[in-house]
Amino acid sequence: MKFILMMGMKTDAASASKGIMTWPKEDIQAHIGFMMSFNKQLKEAGELVSAEGLAWPNEAKLVKAGKDGRPVTDGVFPESKEFLIGFWIIDVESAERAYAVAAQASSAPGPGGAPLNMPIEVRQVMSGPPEDFA
Amino acid sequence: MTPTDLERLLRELTPQVLGLVVRRCRDFAAAEDAVQEALLAAATQWPHEGLPEYPRAWLVQVASRRLTDHIRSDVARRRRESIAAMESGYVIPPAEIPDEVSVEVDNDDSLKLIYMCCHPSLSRSSAIALTLRAVGGLTTNEIARAFLVPDATMAQRISRAKQIIKDSELPFQLPSAGERHERTAAVLHVLYLIFNEGYAASAGESLQRNDLASEGMRLARLLRALMPDGAEVAGLLALMLLTDARRSARIGPHGEAIPLDKQDRTQWDRAQIEEGVALISATLPKGAVGPYQVQAAIAAVHDEAARSEDTDWQQILALYSILHRMSGNPVVRLNHAIAAAMVHGPATGLALLAQLEADGALKGHHRLDAVRGHLKEMSGDREGAITGYLAAASRTANLPERNFLLEQVARLRNK
Numbered sequence: 418m419k420f421i422l423m424m425g426m427k428t429d430a431a432s433a434s435k436g437i438m439t440w441p442k443e444d445i446q447a448h449i450g451f452m453m454s455f456n457k458q459l460k461e462a463g464e465l466v467s468a469e470g471l472a473w474p475n476e477a478k479l480v481k482a483g484k485d486g487r488p489v490t491d492g493v494f495p496e497s498k499e500f501l502i503g504f505w506i507i508d509v510e511s512a513e514r515a516y517a518v519a520a521q522a523s524s525a526p527g528p529g530g531a532p533l534n535m536p537i538e539v540r541q542v543m544s545g546p547p548e549d550f551a
Numbered sequence: 552m553t554p555t556d557l558e559r560l561l562r563e564l565t566p567q568v569l570g571l572v573v574r575r576c577r578d579f580a581a582a583e584d585a586v587q588e589a590l591l592a593a594a595t596q597w598p599h600e601g602l603p604e605y606p607r608a609w610l611v612q613v614a615s616r617r618l619t620d621h622i623r624s625d626v627a628r629r630r631r632e633s634i635a636a637m638e639s640g641y642v643i644p645p646a647e648i649p650d651e652v653s654v655e656v657d658n659d660d661s662l663k664l665i666y667m668c669c670h671p672s673l674s675r676s677s678a679i680a681l682t683l684r685a686v687g688g689l690t691t692n693e694i695a696r697a698f699l700v701p702d703a704t705m706a707q708r709i710s711r712a713k714q715i716i717k718d719s720e721l722p723f724q725l726p727s728a729g730e731r732h733e734r735t736a737a738v739l740h741v742l743y744l745i746f747n748e749g750y751a752a753s754a755g756e757s758l759q760r761n762d763l764a765s766e767g768m769r770l771a772r773l774l775r776a777l778m779p780d781g782a783e784v785a786g787l788l789a790l791m792l793l794t795d796a797r798r799s800a801r802i803g804p805h806g807e808a809i810p811l812d813k814q815d816r817t818q819w820d821r822a823q824i825e826e827g828v829a830l831i832s833a834t835l836p837k838g839a840v841g842p843y844q845v846q847a848a849i850a851a852v853h854d855e856a857a858r859s860e861d862t863d864w865q866q867i868l869a870l871y872s873i874l875h876r877m878s879g880n881p882v883v884r885l886n887h888a889i890a891a892a893m894v895h896g897p898a899t900g901l902a903l904l905a906q907l908e909a910d911g912a913l914k915g916h917h918r919l920d921a922v923r924g925h926l927k928e929m930s931g932d933r934e935g936a937i938t939g940y941l942a943a944a945s946r947t948a949n950l951p952e953r954n955f956l957l958e959q960v961a962r963l964r965n966k
Contacts, residue, residue, distance in 0.1 A: 418948075419699075463677070463708025466700050508700050510674055543950040 419466060419508045419542035420515040422522060424535065426502040428474065440528050447526045455522060459507060464518070466506040474500040506542060515539055552602060560606065561590055565688030566773070568610045570660025573723050576618055579667065580713040583685055585621065589614035590688065607656070661686070662777045663723050668712075669738040672719055677712035678741045679748075684709055686773070687766055697763050698748070735778075739787050739843065742770050746791050750798065764795055785834040786844030792827035793850035796820040807954035812859040824854045845874045864893035881912035885922055897930035917946035921956060928963070937963050 426436070437445060459465040474493055477500075483489040505522070509515050519537040527533040552560075565586065572582040589610045603609040668682040680698075683689045689697075695705035726734040746767025771788040778784050800818040803809050831847040849870045856862040871887040884907050892900025904923055913919045924939025937960055944956035 460703060461707055461711075463680075463704050463706075463711055465704050508676070508698070508704070510676055541948045543948050543953070 418511065418515070419506060420512070421540050421542055422505040422507065422515070422519045423501055423538040423540070424503045424522065425499045425538070426473075427499045435528075444526070444528050444530065447530055451525050455525070456505075459505070459518065464507045464509050464514075466508050468503070468505045470503040471501060473502065474498075512539075512541070515541075552597075554598070557594070557597060561593060562688035564607050564610055565590065566661040566664050566686045567656050568607060568614060569685055570657070570664045571611055572614050572618065573664065574657075574660055575615070577723065578717075579721075579723065580717050581618060581621060582614070583713060585614040585617040586610070587684075587690075588617045658777050659725060661773070663725055665738055665774060665777075666726055666734055667716060667721055667723060669734075669741040670716070670721055671734070671737050672721070673712050673715055675741065675744060677708055677715070678737075679745055680705060680708045681712040682741055682770070683745065683766065687770060689766070735781065735783070738774065739783060742767055742774065743787060743791075743843075745770065746795075750795060764791075764798065767791060768795065782834050782837055782839040783841040783843050785830055786841060786847050789827045789831040789834065789847035790843050790850055792823050792830070793847055793854050796823040796827065796854060802951055805954065806951055807958055808949075808951040810955070811853060816857065816859075819854065824851075827851060828855065840873075842874060842877050845870055845877065849874070862893075864890055868894045881907060881910075881916075882918065885913065885918055889922060889925070892926050892929060897926045900926045901930070915946065917943040917952075919943075920946065921952075924956075924959065928959075933963050933966065 426432075437448065440448075456465065456468050459468070477493045478490040479493055480488050480490050505518075507515060507518055509518065516539060519539045523534050523537050524532040525535070568589070569582060569586045572586055573579050576582050592613055593606070593610060597603070597606075665682070665686055668685050669678045673681065680694055683694045683697075684691065691706045691709060692702050694709075695702045698705065725731075746764050749763025749765070749767060768788070768791045771784070771791055775781070775784050775788050796819050797811075797814060798820075800814040800816070801809055827847065828851045831844060831851055835844055835848060849867055852863050852867050852870070868887070868890040871883065871890045874883050875887050884903070888900045888903035888907065891903055901923070904919070904926065907913060908919065920939045921943035922939075924936045924941075924943060927933075927935035927939055940956045940959045940963070944953050944960065947953050947956065
C-alpha cells in the first residue's frame, strides 16, 4: 500500500516567528540530520518510494490557462495559509505502519532539540489492488 | 534463439539451479547472489557464444565458481582477521569450500526454495519480491518497475528478506507434515497476491503490472508441476486462469472498472476458460476441497454464462454458502449477500447486509457501501443507491473502481 505523508508549514505571523529561520544553527543542523537519517532508514527498510522537499511558497504561483490556452499566473499569498513544504511517498504493509512512519517524521527535533510533533497529513495513494478476499 | 526464448529458458532454470546450489552450500543468501551473477553472465554471453550444450550445468558451474570466489575472498578476509584474532587469543576455523558440482535435478529443491521464499516469518511484500527473484528469475529492476518503486527500495526489500532468512537460520527443507498445510497456504497466498497485483492494474498503467498476473500464473503452473496432488494448488491455478480470462474486458476506454454483468463477453479468452474449467472440474471430485477451489468454481460458473442473464445464481449462491462456512471472511459474506439478492431478491440481500454491518467486521469498508448501492438500485431506491455509491467512491483506494462508482452516481442522477 502506498501512502503520501505531507508536511505543511504555516505562514501566519505567529507561526513565522517560531519558524526554522529563527532557530539557532545547531538546532537547524539537528533537524536536517534527523530528516536525512529518517530518509535513509526508510530506504533501507525497502519502504521509500520518494521524498522531496519543496521551495518555500514565496515564489509560488497559481496558474490557470487563459482563453487562448496560455498560462495566466497569479501570485500566491503566503501570509494566511498552510503550505506543503515536503512529502514522502512510502510503500508499506498497512495503514498502521504508515501512521507509525508519519509519527516518526512528526517528532523531528525543533528548537532546543525538543520534538516538534508537527501534524503530518497521511493519504493513501490510489494504486491499491482490490482487497484479497481469499 | 530469440531474446524472449532465452529469457524464458533462463527463468525456467532459475529455481532448479538455485535450489541445487543452495542444497550444496547451505547459504541461501550467498547462493542467490551467485545465481543472479550466473544468470547475468548467461544473458550476456549466450547470445554471442551460442547456447551451451548443457545450459543448466553451465549455470550451476558458473554460480558455484562465483560462490567459491566469494568464499575465497571471505576466507582471505577472515584469515587476515584471524591473525588479528589469534593475536588476541581467538582461533576461527577456515570456511569450507564446496565440492565440484554434479547437476541432477531434484524437484524437491525447487519446492524447498518456494517454501523458503514464502516463509511466514517474512512480510508479505518481502516474500513477494523474493519469490519473484529467486523462483521467478526476474531481476530486481524488473520487480521494482512492476511495483512502481525505485530500484534501491526493491533491492533493499530483497536483501532484508535474505537477511531474515539468514538470521533465523531457516533450514532448506520441506516443511514437516504438521506444518505443511499452513506453509502451503502461505505459498499460495503469495502467488495469489502476485497475480492480483497485476490483474488489478488499470489499463493506463504500465504493461509491466499486467505481466505480474502472467508471472503469478507461471509460478502457479510451476508449483502445480511440483505438487501434482495439491488440490488447492490446482484450485489457485484454475482461479487465476478463469479470472484472467476476463482481463481485457474489465477496464473501459476511460479507465473505469467494468463489472461482470456489463462486460463484453466476446472479449473473454475462451481457451483459458476451457483450461480453467477442465482443471477445476477434474480437481473438485477428488475431495480435498478448499477456498481456492470454491472460488475457481464460482469463477467458472460466471465464465460459462454466455450472457450475464444466463448466470446460474442458484449454483453461485450454493458455492458462496460453502465458502462462507470455510472462511467466515466478511468479504465472502458480502459476495454471498449479492448472490442471495440475485436468487431471492434485493430485500434478502439487504437483510444479510444489515447483519454484516451489525457485526462491524466491514465497518468503513468501501465495498459494503458499493454493494448497498447496487442492491438499493435493484430494489428501485434511487436515492439510497446514490448514497451508497458515493460513500463507496469516497473510500476506495482503487482508481478504476472509483471512476466506475462515480459513473453510477452520474447515471442515476440523470434518470
